[in-house]
Amino acid sequence: MIDYCEIDGRVIRTPELVLRPWTRRDVTDALSIYGSCAVAHWLEPEMSLVPDSASMAEILDGWISESEHAVPPLGRWAISLPTFTGGREVVGAAALLPFGPAGDDLQIAWQLQPTWWGRGFATQAGHALAHYAFAHGAAEIFAVVRPHNRRAAALAGRVGMEWVGVTDKYYDRDLQVYRLLHADLDLPVGGVRVRRPDESS
Numbered sequence: 001m002i003d004y005c006e007i008d009g010r011v012i013r014t015p016e017l018v019l020r021p022w023t024r025r026d027v028t029d030a031l032s033i034y035g036s037c038a039v040a041h042w043l044e045p046e047m048s049l050v051p052d053s054a055s056m057a058e059i060l061d062g063w064i065s066e067s068e069h070a071v072p073p074l075g076r077w078a079i080s081l082p083t084f085t086g087g088r089e090v091v092g093a094a095a096l097l098p099f100g101p102a103g104d105d106l107q108i109a110w111q112l113q114p115t116w117w118g119r120g121f122a123t124q125a126g127h128a129l130a131h132y133a134f135a136h137g138a139a140e141i142f143a144v145v146r147p148h149n150r151r152a153a154a155l156a157g158r159v160g161m162e163w164v165g166v167t168d169k170y171y172d173r174d175l176q177v178y179r180l181l182h183a184d185l186d187l188p189v190g191g192v193r194v195r196r197p198d199e200s201s
């Protein structure tokens with residue numbers, strides 16, 4: 001549950017977080033996420049541990065150009081803490097990606113830099129991205145969780161997702177599949193506001 005969600009183009013704001021497109025300036029922050037064994041462990045073999053800044057910059061370049069051409073709700077976001085003054089503003093990453101055999105379903109994925117685990121930020125980002133997806137016409141969202149990924153399974157539950165089964169169709173391994181329907185998503189007390197491009201404030 002979040003108090004409000006404001007969608008302004010590809011930027012999504014909640015009380016504590018801003019989800020915004022990646023930029024080249026995020027290389028160091030992104031590396032602190034994808035260069036962490038605690039995160040990469042759960043992403044193999046889809047994505048391997050990113051070894052250095054040059055590799056991270058190359059990946060970010062791909063994501064930036066992919067997102068520029070992506071049709072909403074598809075996209076990739078940096079999860080940032082705008083009020084954090086400790087130097088690192090980006091605490092995590094989230095994405096809405098094509099999913100399913102034909103790629104016409106929608107998958108939500110999250111990764112937080114481990115320092116920021118345990119504070120509810122992924123839950124908040126998950127609610128925000130789900131509102132974004134439904135505001136753009138999605139009927140349902142899926143998440144795939146590797147066996148024993150206790151934190152990811154708990155996260156899916158906190159966002160309101162239901163376990164629908166196990167599949168071995170992807171990446172040659174069993175994955176737990178969760179699904180969120182619009183009706184199962186908590187509405188923020190302060191509502192979901194979608195700002196039109198012609199609104200100035």
Ligand SMILES: CC(C)(COP(=O)(O)OP(=O)(O)OC[C@H]1O[C@@H](n2cnc3c(N)ncnc32)[C@H](O)[C@@H]1OP(=O)(O)O)[C@@H](O)C(=O)NCCC(=O)NCCS
Pocket residue numbers: 038039040042043108109110111112113116117118119120121122123124144145149151152154155158
């Ligand atoms: C999956 C992942 C994003 C979950 O992160 P997380 O920190 O456990 O999840 P949240 O940010 O929602 O935090 C929930 C924790 O904060 C606590 N919390 C504190 N305030 C909270 C709030 N306002 N709302 C919800 N939870 C809150 C919860 O009780 C929970 O505590 P716990 O750590 O004792 O379980 C993270 O573990 C990760 O990046 N893993 C590696 C990548 C991965 O597996 N991604 C998923 C597949 S794509």
